[in-house]
Amino acid sequence: MATAKKGGYIGRFLKKADKAIQEGIKKADEALDEAVELGELTAKEASKVSKELSAKAKKESMELKKKGVNKISEGMASAKKMTTSTQEELELLEKLGQLKKSGVITQKEFLEKKKKILSKI
Numbered sequence: 540m541a542t543a544k545k546g547g548y549i550g551r552f553l554k555k556a557d558k559a560i561q562e563g564i565k566k567a568d569e570a571l572d573e574a575v576e577l578g579e580l581t582a583k584e585a586s587k588v589s590k591e592l593s594a595k596a597k598k599e600s601m602e603l604k605k606k607g608v609n610k611i612s613e614g615m616a617s618a619k620k621m622t623t624s625t626q627e628e629l630e631l632l633e634k635l636g637q638l639k640k641s642g643v644i645t646q647k648e649f650l651e652k653k654k655k656i657l658s659k660i
Contacts, residue, residue, distance in 0.1 A: 635656075
């Protein structure tokens with residue numbers, strides 16, 4: 540009988556061990572499922588944030604381009620204005636030279652006006 544008790548004891552022990560292993564596997568599977576779900580949520584959240592950041596970057600890029608185009612346009616307008624002004628100033632110098640040559644203004648008056656015009660260029 541002692542042998543039967545031992546066999547019964549070992550049998551019960553093995554059943555308990557098997558049950559514990561099965562419960563452990565079940566808990567591990569549940570933990571794994573939760574981790575997978577969490578991973579999917581995290582991946583979905585990361586994808587969402589990535590799309591939001593891409594949209595924001597695209598918007599900022601468009602704004603920077605717009606500002607850049609405006610600055611270039613301003614620079615071109617300024618350069619055109621300066622060129623026009625320079626051209627006008629040079630034409631004025633020519634007229635002053637003719638006025639001096641014809642005796643309408645003196646050499647001193649010519650030099651004073653010439654100095655003012657050249658300082659603008």
